[in-house]
């Protein structure tokens with residue numbers, strides 16, 4: 001992986017082979033984690049091969065504790081992920097290409113289906129009308145899927161415009177709640193919001209944050225049985241605003257929880273119950289939250305319910321002059 005032979009690395013300080021890519025502060029943090037906190041240090045870093053070529057790798061440094069709990073020995077592993085990153089980039093490019101190419105014919109179909117349904121090409125019998133309506137619904141689903149794919153490729157390529165403005169998170173959440181009211185009413189579910197009254201406005205991009213609320217609340221509605229309850233809490237915690245979205249629905253099986261933010265992943269307990277889903281929503285949510293300097297995590301228990309938490313820094317996000325916004 002590094003191009004060095006055993007003789008070249010034996011008894012040589014690991015850091016000196018790393019080509020000086022990390023600064024002093026970085027090493028201080030590394031030592032603090034393994035020596036003082038006695039925790040595993042994990043990161044993705046850029047490294048030099050012997051021939052000077054750059055490669056990307058994950059590193060894990062494990063402290064080994066002696067009987068007194070001191071850590072003087074460490075085991076470090078490094079894995080070259082250059083090729084994985086390349087493959088991931090190819091996936092992103094493919095998604096981008098496919099979604100761009102699919103958008104135009106789908107809009108064309110939508111246009112003609114609407115004309116047909118509106119009677120522009122003559123009156124339809126009830127059967128014909130029902131059939132076209134079905135096609136139209138499927139077409140809308142495909143349009144939504146393609147929009148998600150486009151958003152993903154836009155986020156991944158870092159071309160998204162971030163246009164922050166002082167945003168009232170509670171009002172924004174309320175707007176999304178109003179939008180989803182019909183869906184919640186259909187399943188006779190309650191949707192309550194409880195928010196800290198003194199919350200200041202935060203400099204965030206309302207379009208992006210809206211997408212976060214929309215996806216989490218749509219999921220809570222989809223993956224909760226009739227008459228279920230969904231609650232949103234918005235509070236201030238240290239330097240962050242903390243939002244919690246809790247439902248008492250189907251939950252996520254424990255062994256699948258680590259995959260839930262991956263692209264296209266849908267948990268086995270819901271795929272049959274709720275066919276309408278792409279497995280892209282949470283991936284997008286995570287990307288938005290993290291690109292805004294926030295964090296997201298969840299807890300879930302099957303048939304008991306799921307809670308998602310996410311934070312945004314109170315100081316807000318910086319503007320970014322991208323090329324595109326989310327569809």
Ligand code: ADP
Pocket residue numbers: 215219220223224247249250251252260265266267268270276277278279280281282283305306
């Ligand atoms: P989608 O809803 O389109 O399938 P998401 O990325 O939004 O995609 O969610 C991925 C998966 O995570 C869902 O398919 C479901 O298995 C699980 N999930 C998400 N939110 C919840 C929730 N509130 N309750 C139970 N499962 C959930």
